[in-house]
Every structure is written in structure tokens, then in C-alpha cells.
Amino acid sequence: MGDLVRVENLKKYFPIRKGILGKKINYVKAVDNVSFSIKSGETLGLVGESGCGKTTTGRTVIKLYEPTEGKIYYEDKDITNLTNREMMSIRRKMQMIFQDPYASLNPRMTVSDIIRESMVVHKMYNENERREKIKELLDIVGLNSEQANRYPHEFSGGQRQRVGIARALAVEPKFIICDEPISALDVSIQAQIINTLEDLQKKYNLTYLFIAHDLSMVKHISNKIAVMYLGNMVEVAESNELYMNPQHPYTKALLSAIPIPDPDKSKKKKRIMLEGEVPSPIKPPRGCKFHPRCKYKKKICTEEQPVLKDLGNNHKIACHLF
Amino acid sequence: MDNILEVTNLHTSFYTMAGEVKAVNGLDFSVRKGSTLGIVGESGSGKSVTMLSIVKLLGTNGKIKEGSILFNGEDVVDKKEDYMQTLRGNKIGMIFQDPMTSLNPVLTVGYQICESLIKHKNMSRRQAEKKAVELLSEVGIPDPKNRLNNYPHEFSGGMRQRVMIAIAVSCNPQLLIADEPTTALDVTIQAQILDLMKRLQSELDTSIIIITHDLGVVADIADEIMVMYGGNMVEKGSTRDIFYNPKHPYTKGLLRSVPNPDKLIKEKLIPIDGQPPDLLNLPKGCPFSPRCPNTMKICLMKNPDLMEFENGQKARCWLLNKEARAKGKVI
Ligand SMILES: Nc1ncnc2c1ncn2[C@@H]1O[C@H](COP(=O)(O)OP(=O)(O)OP(=O)(O)O)[C@@H](O)[C@H]1O
Ligand SMILES: Nc1ncnc2c1ncn2[C@@H]1O[C@H](COP(=O)(O)OP(=O)(O)OP(=O)(O)O)[C@@H](O)[C@H]1O
Ligand code: SF4
Ligand SMILES: [Mg+2]
């Protein structure tokens, strides 16, 4: 199967301005040379420290942000430099489910208006068809059609997140970026949403980029997992492989910090503590960006930035130890 | 006195256009001095409202209708706002669920941390700033000295949350109430924050209430766990008892819903079907009955009382009542 989405050497820098003239004095290098691909119908999990550039990566891939450098391919078509108008038909196929179900739904619109809006924007269906479609979508995400005329604040967090999913599905997307879609929900509802996402994926051959801090859930839903550190991708592998056999010193520390929902096992667990301070994306360290916190660093780590290398069986890592 | 906090028969409601939202309905619980209570439960089950009731920040439409809340033996329910201000941010440290709304967007982060140190601890600005730098570095903010002059919007979501944590612990509170303190954080920073809380506890005997959806977090940090559903406690016990010997069907369902990352072959997750109850129209019987796999006739008619066991574990479920169980037909 081919890649639905491919990203090559993607960079996104945010200028920091100062003074009344708005002179650019520096850049936040939020995403700094990231490459990955996602096969059609599969899920790539994206994990890493808070502030490492996950959300920015997601938003840049669907061009909610203009990339600073690099290439983005959708179905092998280079979409990096498409104008907004040219993007219109492709944008419909790329949707995003946001982290915060409270902030991302317009409080003054009913649920059915919220779902209808995106169909209207993309000029899909006539009004009758839209009404049918809304019913169908509510059913798919597990809400009943009586609830269609309610407002977001009348729903629980889990129900709101379903409204967000229904809205994303309304325009028949192929690629959905799920940015922390479940972290605000209790685990019994998290499991409902994840099962729904998986069922939909099978039914419509959807492709997901799944961003989350809950590594157990990421592992559950993803085929592959990519680990980011300070704007770079440091390790990518099949999810079982990454979980069982992590290689990068940062990935090892990250996995060792997963809290285990079992008090006795949790007490016995050995955590790898990271030394040193989290560096700033404005003045990232030279060489390997992880080197100030890495206990295996060698001289070369402080001088040269390691590139992603394939260790075989599609396990890629950016570290001078390999 | 070994309880820092004793909540008895707490009823808190919000008055909305649609009617009275009974967010907390007759809640009883206590927190032992120097211990950590974890609160888990359905989203919308009243966890945050419980915390907001304790510090009396319920807004204009929220009201404590009944009950008492003893902090250090003193009931705060009838206390005036200026008394509450001497507690909040001082003896009671608070980390709110939404860091966006609880930081002031037009004041620098440094100013906001120093404010309470100057007010409650009589520090000079210079002393407060020094302490603020220490606090920011303890919560893992890089380059803390320069970051003091930033405004909240210049921080990522996770960084804002850490600023909230720094403010909450700044005055060495006797009780720290943390509502989802680590949800927006990656696991390495989360571990660092949990360590910070444990250290605070062992050095200053701080009591902690932590609200979270992450069962791994409560397994790590809590001495006791309270499980909430539909505005009340459905189970409470020691952390080990809750994990290894849960009594309430909701607690059991929660524990089953968690994915097991050690499994190599993917299995479907086991959620609890159905939706949380509507607090405008709570069901007459047990609020969990519409989703419970074991519902009996009596469950639909009457909300069960709290049953207490020898080990101190408590649960609210008709299945635990021998008579009801013998008579009850599962429907
Ligand atoms: N619009 C923006 N303007 C300036 N800087 C930004 C902007 N958006 C993000 N940043 C910065 O870019 C970096 C990466 O942010 P991003 O939101 O992508 O992180 P993240 O990995 O999603 O973190 P989290 O896990 O906390 O959500 C951060 O340092 C952040 O402060
Ligand atoms: N200001 C308010 N006005 C009206 N209803 C409110 C208000 N604040 C909370 N509620 C309602 O009270 C109930 C309990 O809310 P609470 O915030 O305590 O839930 P929670 O257990 O903290 O959930 P979550 O895990 O999603 O944070 C919810 O049904 C909520 O809609
Ligand atoms: S490249 Fe060097 S510093 Fe970076 S992770 Fe590998 S060993 Fe550590
Ligand atoms: Mg993000």
C-alpha cells in the first residue's frame, strides 16, 4: 500500500518580534527538519516532551501553518506550495480533532449546526441530504438524534469529543489528525472513543496521525510511533518494536516514566531520570539537541547533529551511538 | 486531630436556565494529615466542583446548599470572602484544571508567582523573585530567569500548567489540591512533578488531594482513592484495595478499560457502554444503573447507602447488600 501522507525535511520556525517596528530578533524552531510517512489506512503515533513541536507538526502538515521549509506530499502530490484555493479540495480530506473539546466547539451553535457548518463550507450535499447525513454521523459516533438540537455546554466532555469527531467526519476526510483527543476523559470513555476511531478507520480506510501523552494508548492505536525531541524526530519504529526495544536514550527515559496502573508494580519500577534542564527551542544546543541531558554523550554529540539511520526492520534512530 | 479536611453531607448545585444542576449530592469524605487522596471518576461527576466548594470559588450561580467542610477543624462553609482569601494560595494551594483561565494574560509569569509570596509570606520583591526562579526550575522550565518576564501566551500549554504548579506550592501549603495537574504534560515531566509533590509532602507534611483520569498516576502517588460517579462517592479505599479488590461495578469497569501495553497482540479495549447521567434529571435509583452490567430491580428504585467493610473500604452498591442480592433479579 502506498503512502497517503509523506513529509520531507519539514521545518516550521516562528519569528519572535520585539519593539514597535516588529523587528524579527529570533526564531522559535518549533519543528526543525522532520521527515515521516504514513501508509493509507494506518496510524502514526507522535509522542514527545511538551513543547517539542507535535501540535505544530500536525498543523503544518495540513497547512494550517505555512511550512518554513521542506516538502509535504498528499497522495504523492506535492502540496507544499499550493495556494489556499488550490488547497480547498484537499483540505476537506484532511481534518483535525482538537485536544480541547470545550474550546473547539462554538458555544452558540447547536450540535447539528456545528456538524452542518463544515459541509456548508465545502459546499457538500443539499440541505435535505445534510440533514440525513447529520443523523447518520450522530449515530456513528454514538449520540442520539434528539441531542442534535442541544448546545455544547449541555454535554459531558466525552459527548463533546464525539461531536468533534462527527464534525471531522462530516466532510468525508481520509486523513485525520487527532491532537490529544482523549486526555480530558475518564478511561471508560477513552476506551469508547478509541474503539470508535478504530471502527471508523476499518470501515472507511482512514489514516490517522495520533498525538498524545498517554503512551499506552498511543501504543494501542498506532502501527508506528515517532518520538520527537525539541523539533527533531529522534526515533521511529513499529509500535511493538519501539515499546519493547527502544534504542534512543531519550525514548528509553520516556518509556521508563510511563506510570503503571498497578500500585505494586509501580513501586518496583526503575525510572531513568533525565539530568539537566529542558533546553529552549530558541537557542537549541549544538550537535545532538539531547546531548546536555544524555549520559552516553561522546565528543561528536556536542558537535554534529545525528541523522535518522535505519537499523533494519524499519527501526530508525538519530543518535551517534548507532 | 488527624484529619486536615472533613467534608460531611456536601450538596453543591448550579442554577442555570435549564434548571438546577445537582453537581454534588451528599458527599462525605476526609483527608488524613500528611496523606494523599486521589480522586478519579467519570468526567462531569463533580470532582472539580468538590474542590471548588472546598475553597468556595463556585461563581455567581453555584451554591453550597448543605453540609460542612472542616479545614483544620474549622468549618469554612459560612466563612466570609476575606477569610477565604487568607487560606487560598496560602494554607491551601490550588492547581486548577484549566491553566489558560487561571493565569492572568496581561501580567508576566514572574509577577504572578511573586504576588502571593509578597502577600502571604511578607517577602521583598527581590526575595520573591529569587524564590520564583527556584520554583520555575523545580517544575522544569528551562532558562527560568529570563522566563520570568514572559506573558502566559508565550508559554506552551504544558509550560503554563507548570507555572500553575509553581504558584500552588510557593507558600508551602498545608493542603495542596491539584485538579488534573499533569494532563498536558509528557510522562517525564509528569514524573518530575509527582516527585516534587512527594518531596513537599515528606518535608512539610503537606496533605494532597489529586484529581486525575490517569490511573497510573494515582497508583503511583495516592495513599487512598475515592471514586466518584454522578455527583457522589461510589467507592473509597486504600490504593491497593481499590486496584486489587474493587467492589463497585464502575470501579471494576474503569480498571478494565485501561489498555495493557505489554500485550503484543492487539485486543479491543473494553469500555463501559452508555453515557454518564444527566445531572438535571438524575435517575431515581443508583446513578450508575443505566450503564451497570448487574442492574437489579432495586437499583432502579433506590440509591444504595454507603457500605463499610472491615478494612475501611467503602462502596455504594446494592450488590454488596446480601438481602438485596438474594432477592434481586438481575434485569
Ligand atoms: N503560534 C506560535 N507562535 C510562537 N511560538 C509558538 C507558536 N505555537 C507554538 N510555539 C512554540 O513552538 C514550540 C512547540 O509548540 P507545540 O505546541 O508544537 O508543542 P507540543 O509538542 O504540541 O507541546 P504540548 O505537548 O505541550 O502540546 C513551543 O516552544 C511553543 O512555545
Ligand atoms: N458553572 C457551572 N454552571 C453550571 N453547571 C456547572 C458549572 N460548573 C460545573 N457544572 C456542572 O457540574 C457537573 C460537575 O462538573 P465537574 O466540573 O465537577 O466535573 P468533573 O468531575 O471535574 O469532570 P471532568 O473530569 O470532565 O473535569 C457537570 O455536569 C458540569 O456541567
Ligand atoms: S546522539 Fe549522543 S547525546 Fe544524542 S542521544 Fe545519542 S548518545 Fe545521547
Ligand atoms: Mg500540543
Ligand SMILES: [Mg+2]
Ligand atoms: Mg474537572
